[in-house]
Amino acid sequence: MRAARAAWRFLRSEPFAFVGAAIYALIVVTAIFADKLAPHDPREILRVGRRVARYLPISPEHWLGTTSSGRDVLSQLIWGTRSALQVGLTAAIVVVAIGTLMGLLAGYLGGWVDKLITRLADIVLSMPFLPFMLVLAALTTPGTTVVVACVALLLWPNTARVIRSQVLSLRERAWVEAARVTGCSNTRIMFVHILPQVLPLAALYGSVAIGWAILAEASASFLGFGDPDTISWGVMLQEAYANQALGRGAWNWFTPPGLAIVSMVLAGFMISRGSEKLLFPKLADK
Amino acid sequence: MSAVIEARGLGKTFRTGRRTVHAVQDVSLAVSAGEALGIVGESGCGKTTTARMLLRLEEPTAGQVIFEGEDITHRRAAALLPFRARAQLVFQNPFDALNPRFTIRRTLAEPLRNFGIPEAEHAARIDAVMGRVRLTPASAWLDRFPHELSGGQLQRVVLARALIPGPRLIVADEPVSMLDVSVRAGILNLLRAARDELGLAAIYISHDLALIRYVCERTVVMYLGRIVEEGPTAELISSPRHPYTRALVAAVPVPRVDQDRAALPIRGSLSDTPQGGTGCAFRDRCPHAMPRCEAEAPALREAGPARRVACHLEEGAPS
Numbered sequence: 001m002r003a004a005r006a007a008w009r010f011l012r013s014e015p016f017a018f019v020g021a022a023i024y025a026l027i028v029v030t031a032i033f034a035d036k037l038a039p040h041d042p043r044e045i046l047r048v049g050r051r052v053a054r055y056l057p058i059s060p061e062h063w064l065g066t067t068s069s070g071r072d073v074l075s076q077l078i079w080g081t082r083s084a085l086q087v088g089l090t091a092a093i094v095v096v097a098i099g100t101l102m103g104l105l106a107g108y109l110g111g112w113v114d115k116l117i118t119r120l121a122d123i124v125l126s127m128p129f130l131p132f133m134l135v136l137a138a139l140t141t142p143g144t145t146v147v148v149a150c151v152a153l154l155l156w157p158n159t160a161r162v163i164r165s166q167v168l169s170l171r172e173r174a175w176v177e178a179a180r181v182t183g184c185s186n187t188r189i190m191f192v193h194i195l196p197q198v199l200p201l202a203a204l205y206g207s208v209a210i211g212w213a214i215l216a217e218a219s220a221s222f223l224g225f226g227d228p229d230t231i232s233w234g235v236m237l238q239e240a241y242a243n244q245a246l247g248r249g250a251w252n253w254f255t256p257p258g259l260a261i262v263s264m265v266l267a268g269f270m271i272s273r274g275s276e277k278l279l280f281p282k283l284a285d286k
Numbered sequence: 287m288s289a290v291i292e293a294r295g296l297g298k299t300f301r302t303g304r305r306t307v308h309a310v311q312d313v314s315l316a317v318s319a320g321e322a323l324g325i326v327g328e329s330g331c332g333k334t335t336t337a338r339m340l341l342r343l344e345e346p347t348a349g350q351v352i353f354e355g356e357d358i359t360h361r362r363a364a365a366l367l368p369f370r371a372r373a374q375l376v377f378q379n380p381f382d383a384l385n386p387r388f389t390i391r392r393t394l395a396e397p398l399r400n401f402g403i404p405e406a407e408h409a410a411r412i413d414a415v416m417g418r419v420r421l422t423p424a425s426a427w428l429d430r431f432p433h434e435l436s437g438g439q440l441q442r443v444v445l446a447r448a449l450i451p452g453p454r455l456i457v458a459d460e461p462v463s464m465l466d467v468s469v470r471a472g473i474l475n476l477l478r479a480a481r482d483e484l485g486l487a488a489i490y491i492s493h494d495l496a497l498i499r500y501v502c503e504r505t506v507v508m509y510l511g512r513i514v515e516e517g518p519t520a521e522l523i524s525s526p527r528h529p530y531t532r533a534l535v536a537a538v539p540v541p542r543v544d545q546d547r548a549a550l551p552i553r554g555s556l557s558d559t560p561q562g563g564t565g566c567a568f569r570d571r572c573p574h575a576m577p578r579c580e581a582e583a584p585a586l587r588e589a590g591p592a593r594r595v596a597c598h599l600e601e602g603a604p605s
Contacts, residue, residue, distance in 0.1 A: 174379060174382040174383045175386075177375075178383050178384070178444075178447070180370075181343070181370060181375045181448075182370070182374075182397035182451070183367055183400030183451075185363070186363070193385055
């Protein structure tokens with residue numbers, strides 16, 4: 001309750017974070033009620049009379065028109081929030097879990113553990129994202145799992161670095177020493193005493209990872225490495241591209257999924273931007 | 287009376303890059319049950335490092351720590367658990383000594399859990415210790431968080447946490463220096479009462495001779511990592527033997543406006559201290575420095591009943 005009120009006060013004071021959180025909230029609500037909100041079945045091939053209703057422009061029946069195979073664009077867009085959230089949330093959870101664990105171990109244990117983890121993080125950070133994903137997708141079955149695995153494998157160092165630096169300062173506090181004097185093992189100090197204090201920070205990095213994962217899924221789908229059976233924004237773009245929607249001027253088909261991806265990634269960025277003051281108070285005056 | 291804790295030739299050397307710092311050298315001391323020992327000295331003299339080694343928060347690089355007859359100098363963390371339950375620490379800054387996300391109850395239950403005390407006993411022990419630190423009724427405090435308490439109240443909780451596992455030794459590192467003057471006496475009296483009633487050995491670390499005189503029967507004075515003088519507190523303050531102790535005693539503020547006091551019998555500051563080499567570490571600041579002080583470090587010698595002094599001036603002097 002206290003946390004909720006603090007979060008609300010924070011959002012009120014930071015317009016960036018507020019807009020970001022609002023976009024996320026809108027997408028979550030859309031995803032939950034997708035089956036009620038969508039006017040048509042996103043896979044249904046619509047017909048006008050006996051002909052397939054292909055390339056219909058924007059109209060009261062089809063707010064965003066139809067695709068080359070006569071499917072309702074708005075319904076696809078709405079259903080796309082589900083797969084976007086699914087990919088985004090799983091990737092974010094995995095990123096936060098790996099990143100927090102690595103950061104905690106590196107920051108608290110120090111020594112060779114720290115060296116090993118920071119070196120590993122440096123190596124991972126230097127890997128190009130898209131080629132890595134394409135190679136991984138080519139070597140395995142393309143699909144959502146590959147996308148999530150990729151995001152998790154390549155994005156944990158960002159979280160780990162921040163958590164590590166936070167832990168470095170927390171471990172010097174007297175209450176950590178007090179925990180040792182009162183018989184806590186290193187494991188207990190790390191997971192019971194320090195972890196709860198870095199979780200908000202980890203959650204923040206998770207929110208950024210959501211945007212990244214969605215972008216990654218869209219790129220993979222667009223390049224044909226996605227799961228063709230799911231309805232996602234990336235798959236929509238891929239289909240539009242393959243059917244030369246751009247050449248036909250069917251902007252009502254390819255613009256909405258593009259904007260949806262941009263707004264979701266932007267939301268993650270805005271939340272992290274808005275929280276800067278909270279996380280790095282010294283930057284506020286500059 | 288056998289000692290609860292004993293240090294023999296304790297030393298700690300820190301290496302940072304190419305610099306080597308001898309934080310503590312050749313410190314020997316012992317404290318018995320029911321006795322309070324004061325360690326005084328200015329900032330950086332190694333008194334806190336000594337305390338941390340006695341509690342095995344720091345591993346000594348030389349010498350031994352003997353606790354209740356057992357050598358714990360290099361014991362591994364897991365094997366230290368029984369020792370941890372019997373040697374506790376009271377922190378300097380109560381605002382930083384408690385986990386901000388733990389309620390007072392959880393803070394006090396944490397040691398009980400770690401030291402394997404059955405959960406059925408927790409409530410009774412927490413109640414008892416809250417009574418001992420005069421935070422009553424306990425129910426009014428236990429569900430609060432540290433930020434809801436004042437400094438004095440927090441320090442009582444810190445003391446309660448130290449007492450709850452039933453220790454034999456309490457180390458108090460500047461226990462009241464962060465507190466308002468008005469609540470200092472209360473905390474010191476609680477500490478003393480706990481020591482008297484439970485028969486604890488106590489070690490007070492402080493730069494404040496007035497505090498040490500109030501609570502400790504015996505005192506050691508440290509300078510640059512070494513003990514320079516040791517003796518019964520009253521005697522040490524009324525007739526200091528080492529030039530450094532004399533300066534320390536002369537520096538105690540006197541509550542009088544028109545002070546009429548002599549200049550301190552000491553010159554320079556800690557930063558003027560000779561690094562390394564042989565000889566007495568205090569020689570550059572000492573008003574009595576002799577050629578011999580340059581050549582040879584004075585050993586800590588017996589100088590009368592229960593007194594030890596490390597100074598060449600003592601040699602041949604009637605004790």
